Amino acid sequence: MVKTEIFIATRKRLKLSQVALSAGICTQATLSKFEKHQQIPTIDIMGALCARLGLTLDDIFSLSPPMQSQVNQGWAELLAAFGHQNQPAFHRLSQSLMTETLTVPMVIDLMLMRYFAAVWWQHDLRFAAQLIGEIDLKLASAQQQYLFYAITVHYYVKQHQDDLAAATYHDLMQRQARWVKAPYGVLMGAVVYLMAQYQFDVGEMTAATETAAIGITAAQKHDSTAFVENFFWLLYAAGKGWQQPQFVRQEVLLNARLLAKLHGNNQLLQLMQQRGEK
Missing domain, CATH: 1.25.40 (Serine Threonine Protein Phosphatase 5, Tetratricopeptide repeat)
Incomplete structure (x- = not known):
């Protein structure tokens, strides 16, 4: 779950325009797409944007308990495949993970x-x-x-x-x-x-x-x-x-x-x- 509303509310509370917030980090278009639920920027961009707002990534991204349990299971399987160097399993599991979770x-x-x-x-x-x-x-x-x-x-x-x-x-x-x-x-x-x-x-x-x-x-x-x-x-x-x-x-x-x-x-x-x- 992406808490875009917290991100937008914080930006507005700090009286930062999209242009000001995105300056030196990403394009305004990238920020606009995120706020409109169209596309999530890369992790380094999101980290920089959140830092400028005084937020953390955990403030913006959270999971419901069932989803968290599913992510944890998938993550454990991915780590096991990597440690065992089971390449087909690792490739399959790494492609199925959603980075926003x-x-x-x-x-x-x-x-x-x-x-x-x-x-x-x-x-x-x-x-x-x-x-x-x-x-x-x-x-x-x-x-x-x-x-x-x-x-x-x-x-x-x-x-x-x-x-x-x-x-x-x-x-x-x-x-x-x-x-x-x-x-x-x-x-x-x-x-x-x-x-x-x-x-x-x-x-x-x-x-x-x-x-x-x-x-x-x-x-x-x-x-x-x-x-x-x-x-x-x-x-x-x-x-x-x-x-x-x-x-x-x-x-x-x-x-x-x-x-x-x-x-x-x-x-x-x-x-x-x-x-x-x-």
């Missing part, structure tokens, strides 16, 4: 997950660049910023901007104590995974296994399986050249494969097959 943090989470998908799953760098321009980090929490920059490391790699990738990675590593200690959830699991994957990709095998082990420990502590198959796979792949009992390595690989099959993580299953680890 989400809170500001949820909208930022959704944009970050789409950014991850564009860079890591779809290799769609044009769409990724578009999302970079749309994600407002001023509204993002510290954890959301960690994920943004962890994804951006790999975005730079795919753009062949290795120096920028390395600089962004090292900046994140200077904050490792913060993101390692953050509450483990789906998005923080993605941060840990992306950092471990970058370490693996640049040949820092010891660091990759240590970070993967951190991810497994944190997931176990919080009873989560988000990205855990990737952590097991990195432990296995990074440790192939080490002296360790064969049964230990096979057990790690088995854990990775079973979780990937359970979660529908086809990308990882295909990678295992390509590497001859069926």
